[in-house]
Amino acid sequence: MTNKGIASLLRKVAAAYILKDENRFKIIAYEKAAEALENSTSEAKDLWREGKLTTIPGIGKTISSHLDELFRTGKVAHFESVFRGLPAAMFPLLEIPGFGAKKAYKMAHLLSLKNPDTAVDDLLKAAQDGKIALFKGFGEKSQSDIIESIQRFKKGQVKENRMPLPFAYVIASEILEYLKLHKDTKEAVTLGSLRRMVATIGDIDIAVSTKNPSSVVDWFLSYPKMGELVEKGPGGATMLLTNGHQVDMRVQSPDKFGAMLQYFTGSKNHNIKLRELALKKGLSLNEYGMKPIRKAKKLYEFANEKDLYNALDLSWVPPELREDRGEVEVAAKRKLPKLLEVKDIKGDLHIHSNYNLEPSHDLGSSSLEVLIRNAEDLKYEYIGISDHNPSFTKHTPNQIISILKARRAKFEQYIYSTKSVRVQIFIMLEVDILPDGKIPIPEEAFEYLDAIIVSIHSSFHMDKEQMTQRIISGLSHKKAKIFAHPTGRLIGSRDSYQVNWEEIFQYCQKNDKALEINAHPTRLDLPDGLVYEALKKNVKLVIDTDSHDVSQMTLMKYGVSVARRGWAEKSDILNTMPYNKLKDWLTG
DNA sequence: GCCGTTTTCGGCCCGACTGTTTTCAGTCG
Numbered sequence: 001m002t003n004k005g006i007a008s009l010l011r012k013v014a015a016a017y018i019l020k021d022e023n024r025f026k027i028i029a030y031e032k033a034a035e036a037l038e039n040s041t042s043e044a045k046d047l048w049r050e051g052k053l054t055t056i057p058g059i060g061k062t063i064s065s066h067l068d069e070l071f072r073t074g075k076v077a078h079f080e081s082v083f084r085g086l087p088a089a090m091f092p093l094l095e096i097p098g099f100g101a102k103k104a105y106k107m108a109h110l111l112s113l114k115n116p117d118t119a120v121d122d123l124l125k126a127a128q129d130g131k132i133a134l135f136k137g138f139g140e141k142s143q144s145d146i147i148e149s150i151q152r153f154k155k156g157q158v159k160e161n162r163m164p165l166p167f168a169y170v171i172a173s174e175i176l177e178y179l180k181l182h183k184d185t186k187e188a189v190t191l192g193s194l195r196r197m198v199a200t201i202g203d204i205d206i207a208v209s210t211k212n213p214s215s216v217v218d219w220f221l222s223y224p225k226m227g228e229l230v231e232k233g234p235g236g237a238t239m240l241l242t243n244g245h246q247v248d249m250r251v252q253s254p255d256k257f258g259a260m261l262q263y264f265t266g267s268k269n270h271n272i273k274l275r276e277l278a279l280k281k282g283l284s285l286n287e288y289g290m291k292p293i294r295k296a297k298k299l300y301e302f303a304n305e306k307d308l309y310n311a312l313d314l315s316w317v318p319p320e321l322r323e324d325r326g327e328v329e330v331a332a333k334r335k336l337p338k339l340l341e342v343k344d345i346k347g348d349l350h351i352h353s354n355y356n357l358e359p360s361h362d363l364g365s366s367s368l369e370v371l372i373r374n375a376e377d378l379k380y381e382y383i384g385i386s387d388h389n390p391s392f393t394k395h396t397p398n399q400i401i402s403i404l405k406a407r408r409a410k411f412e413q414y415i416y417s418t419k420s421v422r423v424q425i426f427i428m429l430e431v432d433i434l435p436d437g438k439i440p441i442p443e444e445a446f447e448y449l450d451a452i453i454v455s456i457h458s459s460f461h462m463d464k465e466q467m468t469q470r471i472i473s474g475l476s477h478k479k480a481k482i483f484a485h486p487t488g489r490l491i492g493s494r495d496s497y498q499v500n501w502e503e504i505f506q507y508c509q510k511n512d513k514a515l516e517i518n519a520h521p522t523r524l525d526l527p528d529g530l531v532y533e534a535l536k537k538n539v540k541l542v543i544d545t546d547s548h549d550v551s552q553m554t555l556m557k558y559g560v561s562v563a564r565r566g567w568a569e570k571s572d573i574l575n576t577m578p579y580n581k582l583k584d585w586l587t588g
Numbered sequence: 589g590c591c592g593t594t595t596t597c598g599g600c601c602c603g604a605c606t607g608t609t610t611t612c613a614g615t616c617g
Contacts, residue, residue: 029589060590275601
């Protein structure tokens, strides 16, 4: 059973407890545990095998013993007894937006829904037949809302609507630019997951600081790419863009802007931590500021976030860290990391050129010359040209050797002939790790390579231990220094393959290998949760763009944001090193 | 049921919105 499945089971238990009027903090505990599992980078089953289930925050003695029973026997007697007396058909209804435990129970009970597999459809039919509006506490509006929710829910099951961060970032940047054109806009910034630079974004949320809210709202609503207006009020407005994405803009006066910014940046759990902390100091924190618990009338306002955090005796927490991963506690000690910044990056080691070595995968579209010139513009000290390896099904080993020999000669000839080049070049290769762990490059060919990056491009569905050994085998060559896009995920279209990360981290740390944070928009891989874990184990990382075109070299900032979300400092990232040091590591 | 540089007992975030209500229950972020 995966984390997702277990989380859904725990949510069912929480729902059952709500109906049985259990202690509400017990209910919250189950919901918290479910959420923790959904966000965990480790599979609960693996932790269970190692006896470390309670290392997940929110899972304590009781729940871990229930899960132990679940993994051993496939069911939990206690949970079954909690579910007793409740209609099984209510549980699928919990997935519908707007449905909680009570509404789901009411519907399953009143409509005598029996079959969990058809419960959602049965409910939809009942609503369409006008049966819901007859129930006490429900009316015509509730009935039509239910129909709409179910239809939306069914659509959502087919297509996940979240988009990769870089796409949302570009859309939002344009809107911010536009908003700043208005004379009454004092400040315009992103909010929510976008400000925290989470890898996938749902809606785009934006805040504007202004003394003249209505004129800014009107300006927003005349945005050229507006598709349709969803709603408009004194506090802001919501629109759908012509491309279908939703944008939510809210306005606030400058003297309260800090409190609003903090509140809507989240995350939810970070905010809960702050409010708990505020309470201990006799203060209640909300969207508008803080008030003393005893004098509810008085409100302390905050024009900026720094003052708000300082009022709680915390140092300002960068948005990327606001995930309740311990940042509040560390901020109380004034010991937050000095996070990596884009300007710290001194080179990009994973760039594909258009040199045609008849590769196993796609060729880049830009020439070495163009790439170098761009690297100079970016003020890089070095780049690595890491084309895909020559296809080994189409070439003999000897052909591969001569292809790589010719490539090196060509590159070196260009480099030596161009005195103006200040950027140093590493002649590298991105090499597939085959299913058996071998790398399809004959030993003699390594003479023509400074180093290689290894990665997985086939046979994704392997047993976890086999996959782990495959990766370690691929990394074992002394010139293999970097494991690229380590989880293999493609955001929105392909899940990660199964890997024992503990083992990979240990191997990399012991053998001086680096894991890549791939900044490509649909990858952002390593994901931030694993970056955090890797850094705890002292694994070194590199951030690369995997550019297949010169225009993609600017995507580095997204890789940096992933690293920041994983608490990375400059010293954790190898390509912040100056050329000589980086060269020692890469070719040493 | 979980958790701990003010606690191993006694706490556990806050407000908005919505629909059906004459004062609130349920859900959401």
